[in-house]
Amino acid sequence: MFARVARFVRGIRSNTPRPSRRKGPVDDEDALRRCKRLHGLAQIIASDLDLERIVQSVTDMATEECGAQYGAFFYNVEDEAGEAYQLFTLSGAPREAFEHFGLPRNTAIFEPTFRGKGIVRSDDIRADPRFGKNPPYYGLPQGHLPVVSYLAVPVVSRSKKVLGGLFFAHAEPGRFDENCEDFVRGIAAHAAVAIDNAHLHRRAQIELEQRKRAEERLELLLGEVKHRYKNAVVTIQSIATQTFKDASAEAHERFGARLSALGKALDLLTTRDWDRIAAADVVTRALAPFDSGRRWSANGVEASLSSDSSLILSLALHELATNALKYGAWSNGEGRVDVSWEFADLERTRLRIHWQEIGGPPVSPPERSGFGTTLIDRALGGPQGSAKIEFAPDGLRCTFEVPL
Ligand SMILES: Nc1ncnc2c1ncn2[C@@H]1O[C@H](COP(=O)(O)OP(=O)(O)OP(=O)(O)O)[C@@H](O)[C@H]1O
Ligand SMILES: [Mg+2]
Known part of the structure; x- marks a missing residue:
């Protein structure tokens, strides 16, 4: 599947010129081409259940299509204990370029994206009143790749849960137009469905695994109960022999038979379901x-x-x-x-x-x-x-x- 996605993306790269600044009327051919690409991507990610591959395909295509210098997808995941944490995937920049900055914080500029409030698109983010207001960096941290043109789109599930955010940047101003915003909005909607499915699939797998482990523990416990029960029967038998020393042999036999019937009945319960x-x-x-x-x-x-x-x-x-x-x-x-x-x-x-x-x-x-x-x-x-x-x-x- 990954190879298919990679081929697909490579194919697009070689066939399509890098989009330049588009400010004129929407070109029909261009719109049709984008529509086809969106459809193609939707098909690929809809049939995939691997979260990492889905987010990578989405980030690659959106970065490519918008002519962004780099794009990132920060997405939320849950571990087996249900604890949430965030991962990210990149396109157009190496991981090291981001890794030492940590994950995006809850700053004014990121808030609309991580709270799922709406898209932020700016020709020059440095001019945005929300930019550079939060400590400790008050803007971009030193060594960060340049960000002038900025586009951030929240990825929100059907249940209105924010699954993550797609971010695109360019060092020059005015690189992301309305068409690009629409395209990423479309991609984000498809990505939300695919991510939801991947989450469901993963949860089902975790549940299956947990059930298997619980069954193994039960099996072990059952063996232990059976073992202890058998020991208890032997003890009861010897107590009875001591206590009813003077009783008749027939009484002994009857007691023994009843105890053994009880044993067999309990045995049945432990050996089967x-x-x-x-x-x-x-x-x-x-x-x-x-x-x-x-x-x-x-x-x-x-x-x-x-x-x-x-x-x-x-x-x-x-x-x-x-x-x-x-x-x-x-x-x-x-x-x-x-x-x-x-x-x-x-x-x-x-x-x-x-x-x-x-x-x-x-x-x-x-x-x-x-x-x-x-x-x-x-x-x-x-x-x-x-x-x-x-x-x-x-x-x-x-x-x-x-x-x-
Ligand atoms: N299948 C049967 N056919 C004919 N008579 C029976 C039958 N089962 C029981 N009885 C009669 O009913 C009486 C009571 O049976 P019950 O099982 O309560 O006691 P028991 O077998 O005599 O003693 P215990 O069950 O305490 O060992 C028996 O003594 C017997 O006379
Ligand atoms: Mg009887």
């Missing part, structure tokens, strides 16, 4: 430990669950599955369990899950309830919930809902 998990994944994972020789099916709509809902669904399924093994469809080696789910409402804010046992021994309502049914009642019942356990003779049925 942190907060959304497919319902099918939760069901399959919860029933997988009961797979050997047990028969079950899982069918339902495609839905993803929040971490809270996945956790409670995993624990409820674990309790239902252990009960099926102890008392229900899986206790006689013949029965089976069908798990299915659907959206509970049109807005799809809740998921309804059905647990159906078939082919087990005849079922009658129990006289006592233990941890399993209490968990389902407490966690999924209540005024908001809708857990229902039916001890039907041909097999236990349980329906409950979780929020999506």
